[in-house]
Amino acid sequence: MSNYTPPTADILFAMAHVADLEGILATDRFGHVDMESISAVVDEVGRFMAEEVAPTNVDGDRIGSQWQRDGTVVTPDSFNPAYQKWVASGFGAMPFEAEFGGANFPWITAIAVQEMFTSSNMALALCPLLTQGAIDAILAHGSDEQKATYLPKMMTGEWTGTMNLTEPQAGSDVGAVTTKAELNENGSYSITGQKIYITYGEHDLAEQLVHLVLARTPGSPPGTKGISMFLVPKFVLGEDGSVGERNRATCVSIEHKLGIHGSPTCVMAFEGATGWLVGNELDGMRNMFTMMNNARLSVGLQGLSLAERAFQQSLQYAQNRTQGTSIGAEKGTSSPIIEHPDVRRMLMTQRAWIDAMRALVYTNAAALDRADAATDADQAREWRELADLLIPLSKSLCTDVVNETTSLALQIHGGMGYVEETGIAQHYRDARIAAIYEGTNGIQAADLVGRKLAMRGGGVISDLLDEFELRVKELASIDGLTLFAQRLDEAIATTRVATAHLIEIGPTDGRSLLGASSPYLRLLGTTVCAGLVAKGAVAASTEANARAAFNADFLAAKTASARFFGEQILPTTAGLLAAITAPADDLFALTADQLL
Numbered sequence: 124m125s126n127y128t129p130p131t132a133d134i135l136f137a138m139a140h141v142a143d144l145e146g147i148l149a150t151d152r153f154g155h156v157d158m159e160s161i162s163a164v165v166d167e168v169g170r171f172m173a174e175e176v177a178p179t180n181v182d183g184d185r186i187g188s189q190w191q192r193d194g195t196v197v198t199p200d201s202f203n204p205a206y207q208k209w210v211a212s213g214f215g216a217m218p219f220e221a222e223f224g225g226a227n228f229p230w231i232t233a234i235a236v237q238e239m240f241t242s243s244n245m246a247l248a249l250c251p252l253l254t255q256g257a258i259d260a261i262l263a264h265g266s267d268e269q270k271a272t273y274l275p276k277m278m279t280g281e282w283t284g285t286m287n288l289t290e291p292q293a294g295s296d297v298g299a300v301t302t303k304a305e306l307n308e309n310g311s312y313s314i315t316g317q318k319i320y321i322t323y324g325e326h327d328l329a330e331q332l333v334h335l336v337l338a339r340t341p342g343s344p345p346g347t348k349g350i351s352m353f354l355v356p357k358f359v360l361g362e363d364g365s366v367g368e369r370n371r372a373t374c375v376s377i378e379h380k381l382g383i384h385g386s387p388t389c390v391m392a393f394e395g396a397t398g399w400l401v402g403n404e405l406d407g408m409r410n411m412f413t414m415m416n417n418a419r420l421s422v423g424l425q426g427l428s429l430a431e432r433a434f435q436q437s438l439q440y441a442q443n444r445t446q447g448t449s450i451g452a453e454k455g456t457s458s459p460i461i462e463h464p465d466v467r468r469m470l471m472t473q474r475a476w477i478d479a480m481r482a483l484v485y486t487n488a489a490a491l492d493r494a495d496a497a498t499d500a501d502q503a504r505e506w507r508e509l510a511d512l513l514i515p516l517s518k519s520l521c522t523d524v525v526n527e528t529t530s531l532a533l534q535i536h537g538g539m540g541y542v543e544e545t546g547i548a549q550h551y552r553d554a555r556i557a558a559i560y561e562g563t564n565g566i567q568a569a570d571l572v573g574r575k576l577a578m579r580g581g582g583v584i585s586d587l588l589d590e591f592e593l594r595v596k597e598l599a600s601i602d603g604l605t606l607f608a609q610r611l612d613e614a615i616a617t618t619r620v621a622t623a624h625l626i627e628i629g630p631t632d633g634r635s636l637l638g639a640s641s642p643y644l645r646l647l648g649t650t651v652c653a654g655l656v657a658k659g660a661v662a663a664s665t666e667a668n669a670r671a672a673f674n675a676d677f678l679a680a681k682t683a684s685a686r687f688f689g690e691q692i693l694p695t696t697a698g699l700l701a702a703i704t705a706p707a708d709d710l711f712a713l714t715a716d717q718l719l
């Protein structure tokens with residue numbers, strides 16, 4: 124039930140033949156890393172996750188984290204040993220600066236680690252995910268003293284981090300936060316207010332928690348311009364850096380929720396808690412944005428991870444469960460349900476989307492690495508633009524699609540999917556949050572049409588589509604991939620029409636632009652996925668080094684999965700153009716009363 128097979132070959136293929144890992148390793152910034160060491164890391168992490176972490180997943184769901192009356196939170200018994208082994212492994216520090224104990228590996232490697240961690244136990248993996256966000260913010264904006272004091276232990280995972288943005292009246296609208304920060308004589312601040320939904324705001328996996336809290340200083344302007352970021356440790360550190368007095372930041376309850384029961388979602392009370400400014404006063408929102416790309420990419424990755432885990436389980440079930448006689452089977456025999464075409468469709472749909480999501484997320488991570496490593500300013504800007512464009516696609520598309528694919532995985536289990544016994548329902552429930560947090564998918568779509576579409580007047584999107592045109596030509600020259608080439612060509616054309624339309628109406632009809640945002644994200648995201656899986660299919664069919672590194676069956680499967688995506692999933696987006704080009708009038712045709 125808790126079996127997880129790390130898809131190490133798929134990960135290495137996506138890195139090498141879709142995301143151009145070689146290009147990353149050829150930069151000065153990452154020249155000290157080679158393909159062999161990344162391959163060894165992927166294998167070792169895969170083994171660790173499958174053996175040590177995956178078996179804890181069910182405990183997370185069934186036992187969950189428990190709030191105690193004294194304000195502590197107890198995680199399931201199996202979590203702590205697995206987490207301490209993770210800390211000892213050092214894998215968490217790998218992508219970070221050597222100065223603080225990291226190994227300066229490219230971010231794409233961290234993505235591989237996170238993928239397998241999240242597939243193994245999403246609820247537990249959220250703890251390092253939030254810590255990573257806090258590390259990014261401190262690295263980019265913290266003082267030298269804050270970095271030296273907190274980062275080494277946060278990078279190993281000995282200390283964990285949280286992000287405290289949300290308040291009851293401030294969800295998507297972060298500018299509405301009211302938590303106060305008042306300057307003390309010694310330069311620290313007293314933080315007062317309530318934060319809700321704080322992931323791992325309290326737990327028993329680490330001796331110290333480092334809360335990053337958004338709050339307002341007296342007299343600050345309203346909205347996002349008046350927000351500052353503060354570092355509020357659970358225990359105030361002594362002069363010698365030792366963990367000292369308990370801070371006035373406590374967990375007053377945890378939420379009971381649909382999934383990720385192992386991850387405590389905390390209501391935090393800050394009652395004059397001692398905190399220190401991170402970066403400049405009033406720069407809190409800007410500081411948040413610097414860590415947002417990584418965090419949003421990681422949440423998109425959760426979609427991929429859970430899709431993979433649920434798919435594996437559904438495949439196993441489909442091979443074992445027998446029902447009916449499939450076409451061609453001996454009369455009177457009971458066939459494994461995998462032999463029924465409709466079950467095959469559910470499996471192939473999952474499989475093709477998983478390859479597509481992996482292609483998207485790893486390409487996005489690679490763009491972040493290339494932007495980071497580029498020494499030429501123009502190149503750095505171009506990579507940054509690509510990464511920025513792909514972020515809302517990775518975040519939203521993968522976290523929307525995982526709801527569909529985990530639903531298919533559950534469907535394959537029939538009634539056994541709906542009852543809790545098989546464990547498949549956990550993945551379906553766990554996956555649901557990813558479309559909601561780290562900026563809802565609606566907010567991502569608004570970001571796509573509001574900011575990303577406008578980058579270079581649509582030039583960033585157009586450049587990417589131009590690149591995919593080359594893929595069309597390559598596909599067209601490969602036996603068995605010509606229909607995929609035609610479908611990709613059509614999807615590119617549809618996406619160009621949709622993009623031009625939104626660019627045209629954007630300045631004058633914001634309502635229709637926003638009304639079209641989600642279908643447009645689906646169209647662009649699916650087309651981008653198709654362009655990327657096409658790249659993989661071309662490599663699998665023609666590239667000598669791909670053919671040398673992966674076995675023929677694996678490469679044939681990659682091509683078949685890409686073809687299915689191109690021929691059967693990609694064309695479904697054609698119908699979205701109608702919703703994208705329709706004015707918003709119909710969305711508002713009924714009053715709230717009439718909607719009833």
Ligand SMILES: Cc1cc2nc3c(=O)[nH]c(=O)nc-3n(C[C@H](O)[C@H](O)[C@H](O)COP(=O)(O)OP(=O)(O)OC[C@H]3O[C@@H](n4cnc5c(N)ncnc54)[C@H](O)[C@@H]3O)c2cc1C
Binds near residue numbers: 287
């Ligand atoms: C399990 C869990 C863990 C979380 N972890 C954290 C954490 O660690 N730290 C933290 O700070 N927060 C955390 N959150 C909070 C999470 O980020 C918010 O729930 C999320 O940002 C949405 O805010 P909201 O719940 O207030 O929904 P709302 O903002 O009220 O949104 C409701 C609906 O309206 C839509 N909507 C709202 N505004 C707009 C708009 N301008 N345009 C279009 N659509 C809009 C949304 O897309 C959504 O569909 C967590 C939440 C959960 C449930």
